[in-house]
Amino acid sequence: MATEDQTYDILNLDTIRKNEPLEGMFSKKVIAEYENPQNVGRMNRHVADGIGEVTGPCGDTMEFYITKSDEKITKMLFMTDGCEPTIACGSMLTRMVLSGTTADAWRLGKAELLRALDGLPEEHLHCVSLAIETLQKALQNANDTKQDRI
Secondary structure, three states: OOOOOOOOOOOOHHHHOOOOOOEOOEOHHHHHHHHOOOOEOOOOOOOOOEEEEEEOOOOOEEEEEEEEEOOEEEEEEEEEOOOHHHHHHHHHHHHHHOOOEHHHHHHOOHHHHHHHOOOOOHHHHHHHHHHHHHHHHHHHHHHHHHHHHO
């Protein structure tokens, strides 16, 4: 039987960093989320109530793992092989969703995530879309899984 005591795969930021100067290109919030991402890892599929995985048009893949009690999200992890803004979007979105309800999470959109990050350059707006789409897929999976258990 799976337990919540997992070994999480952690982003290897050294292999992802492109050695580009981030200041001036991204907001302080994006840089902070990228340099110190929160809620990073993978969750055992037998423990997660919902899992979402999406590959964006740029080739970045994002995964979200959700556990919930009733309709409250109790744990959320993310993993990505993406660029700095994709990592920032995953980290910030998990922080926005954690401890809220699934209904709250469904209401989150691209504008709220973009505002929380103090914006992104136009060429990285697709990272926000990738994060929101992956969240919605995980929420839908959690709902589908619940229906299967009834």
